[in-house]
Amino acid sequence: MTKGKVMVLREELKQFLGNAKKEMKQLYEKIKQHPLTCLICIIAIVTAVVLLIALPYWRVAQFGITNPKDLADAENSYRSTLAQILGGIAVGIGIYFAWGNLTNSREGQITDRFTRAIEQLGSKELEIRLGGIYALERIANESEKDYWPIVEILTAYIRKNSPVELAESRDKITLDIQAILTVIGKTKNNFNNENSKRLDLRGTFLQGANLQETNLQGANLQEANLQGVDLQEANLQGADFSEANLQGADLRDSHLEGADLCSAHIEEAYLYDTHLEKAVLLDVHLERAGLNDAYLEKASFNGAHLEKAEFWGANLKGAEFWGANLEGTLLREANLEGANLIEANLERANLIEANLERAILMYANLKGANFEGVNLEEANFEGTNLKRTKNLTVDQLSKVKTLYKAELDPELEKPLKEKYPTLFEKPKDKPLFSDEI
The missing domain is CATH 1.20.58 (Methane Monooxygenase Hydroxylase; Chain G, domain 1)
Incomplete structure (x- = not known):
């Protein structure tokens, strides 16, 4: 064997031993770990x-x-x-x-x-931010455990970059905010589950957003600006809209069962065929809003402002209107069976063909209201103002539960007292008000 070959073999052996030593060291490190x-x-x-x-x-x-x-x-x-x-x-x-x-x-x-994706979201360029938003959407769809953290990041982005104060300088949301709303609107969470988390969009500026068919069930939208927002067929069950601005919003065919709309401004909004069963609308502003054919069973409108709103054909069975203002409201063919309208103002209201069976209208103001074809069977008119009403007949009033202390025009009061004097007697039921009222 030549000297050159020996040198080559020696180098190869040296390299082999070096690699072996390195691998043994790596193996030892893994064993330690x-x-x-x-x-x-x-x-x-x-x-x-x-x-x-x-x-x-x-x-x-x-x-x-x-x-x-x-x-x-x-x-x-x-x-x-x-x-x-x-x-x-x-x-x-x-x-x-x-x-x-x-x-x-x-x-x-x-x-x-x-x-x-997070780095892209912080870019000054709109295109890069949009890329980051859609990248996060893909990750959320692929990774269940990353889904909610991504939703929280995106909602935090909206709260920071689109606060309600922007309403003073803008009339519509930006493209990146719309993109995020579209992404989170596809949320898979069921907020009826007590363990589910809620989307936090409090105090955000969302004016003019397109949220058709989105799922914002249980979302927190307190004091948010949602003027002119398109929420057709959206799932908003249990959502919190207290003190939110929904003026002119389109809520047709949407679901707001059990939603909180206390003190919200929903003037001139469209709520045709909307589901608001058991919704809480205390002190809400719904002036001139359209609620035709809406489902409002057992909804609470106590203290609400409903002047000139339209409830044509709406289901208001068992709804609460204590102290609400329904002046000039259209309630034609509405179902108000068992509704509570104590101290409500229904002056000049249109009640044609409405159902007021067993409704409670104690001390309500129905001056100038139109009662054509209204069902008043077992309705409670204690202390109610029925002066100058239109199309109200003796036959209709003969079927009510009581007219105790009711204010009637002479042409109705005289024949009623002659034929149905018991209607003017003090009710035997436990009174809801003291005699001083």
Whole structure:
């Protein structure tokens, strides 16, 4: 062998030993990081070797085989079967760890994408911000555990970049805010679940936004500016709109069951066929709003401002209107069965063909209201002002529960007292008011 070849072999051996040393060092580091896993692997290997050597010998010995060849064949057969079983277990363990590595790799990729998307969201360029928003949407759809943190980041972005104070300088939201609203409007959360989280959009400027068919169930929109917003067919069940501005908003066919609209401004809004069952609308402003054919069963309008609003064909069964102002309101063909209208102002209201069966109108003002074809069976008119009403007949009033202290025009009061004097007697039911009222 020449001297040159010896030198080459020496270098290769040196390199091999160097690589081996490096790999051993890496192996040692891994053992230090995962000592328990390594110990389990060593025990498993030793156990497998012992089983392959000892178990076949012990099992075959029970049969009393004396022929050396038959004995060896039997042991090898057991070892082969046992080796296949152990091999299958090893493959299963390998698949498990491979899946774990794949999952970790995927999580790492999602983390990198998440970080880049957040950086894009902070860009001054609109196009880059939009890219970050849609990147976050894709991550949210792919990763269940990242879904809600992403929603919180996006809602925080809206609260920071589109506060309600912007209403003084803008008349519409920006494209990035609209994009975020579209993304979070697809939320998968069911806010009827007590453990579910709520979208926080308090005090935000959302004027002119397109939120058709979005899911904002249970969202917190207190004091938000939603003027002219398109919320047709939106899911807003249980949402909080207290003191929000919804003037001119389009809420047709939307669902607001159990929503809180206390002191909200919804003047001239469109709420045709809207579901507001059991909604709370205390002191709400709905002047000139359209609620034709709306579903308002057991809704609470106490102290509400409903002047010239339209409730044509609306279902207001069991609704509360205590002290509400319904002056000039259109209630034609509305169902007010069992509704509470105590001290409500219905002056000049249009009640044509409405159903007021068992309604409570104690001390309400119905001066100049139109009662054509109204069902007043068992309605409570104690202390009610029925002066100058239109199309109100003796026959209609003969079916009411009481007219005690009611104010009537002479042409109605005289025949009623003659034919139905008991209607003017003090009701035997427990009074809701003292006699001083």
